[in-house]
Amino acid sequence: MPKKYRHPMLDAELNTKRLKNEVRTMGRAQKSGVRIPCIYFVDKDNHLMFMERVDGLTLNSYLIYLEEKTESGRLISGEMSKNHDRNSAHACFLNSALYDQQRVYKMLENMTSLGITTKDIARKLGLIIAKLHKSSLVHGDLTTSNIMLTAKDLDIVLIDFGLGMTSSQVECYAVDLYVLERAFSATHPGFIEMYQQILEAYNEAGMKKVIRRLDDVRLRGRKKISIG
Structure with a gap:
């Protein structure tokens, strides 16, 4: 959607870059084995992307x-x-x-x-996030609203890569996890155990460095909240 407060040329340039980045990130995620909505068509002129409707x-x-x-x-x-x-x-x-x-x-x-439980979903999600990060990809907005469960086969689909990027920095992966943690604590406080199960599966996938960095990210996050 055009931003009226920006110069039209600048707005068009930014939207084009963001669209290209999102399409590129989604393509790389798919190649890494992470399920995403299939992209059917990209309209660069109007900054539109036509994708598969995920039934779930x-x-x-x-x-x-x-x-x-x-x-x-x-x-x-x-x-x-x-x-x-x-x-x-x-x-x-x-x-x-x-x-x-x-x-x-x-x-x-x-x-x-x-016989599928929330623990099964959590472990599968933890492995999917690990797979994404091992491919040097960051989602950028990893909340429970951007994770879908399909109605047919109960598979996990990641959506909305608008803030996604390519990075090899452990810090970026830890921030991804922290965003998800905040989503659970703010919106689903009764399912904190599920988030812990996600981290356990992620850790078992060989991502111990990221888990250790997550503690630092949490500390900075708490300081920011307390300072305001």
Whole structure:
């Protein structure tokens, strides 16, 4: 989307560079074995990218669903719990995603029949992130909203590489993990154990240097928050 506060020529140049970078990063991720949406066409003139529609749910939506299920003691229905805060993130999710109930149910049935747990998802995700970093790729915005679970085969798909880049710096990989950690602590505090399982799988993939650097990144992050 054009930025009105920028000079048109500068805006077009920046958008072109970002589009090229995103396409390039996604292509390299795919070659490394990380599943991403298939790119069908890139319109450089209008700065548009046409991609495969991933049939599934974001990890963010799925975890919020599980949280709601745990809190209410039942599967999502079309009604709100009487004690439910309508202004909460859960209420927003329910209001916006009720149309997706059947897909959620089907995915849960598939996971149950296959014996798949959140621990299985966490370990698989940890290995995928390790594979991405071993290929000198950084996602740049690794949140649960940019991780999808496919409805058909419950595979993991990474999306939105707009801030992605190529880097061989351990620091960049650690920041990727820290962004994901913040997403879990802020949005899914009840699933912190799942994040730890992601780190365990990542560490087992031979990424111990990154795990050690993550402690430094956390410390800087806490200092920044305390200073304001």
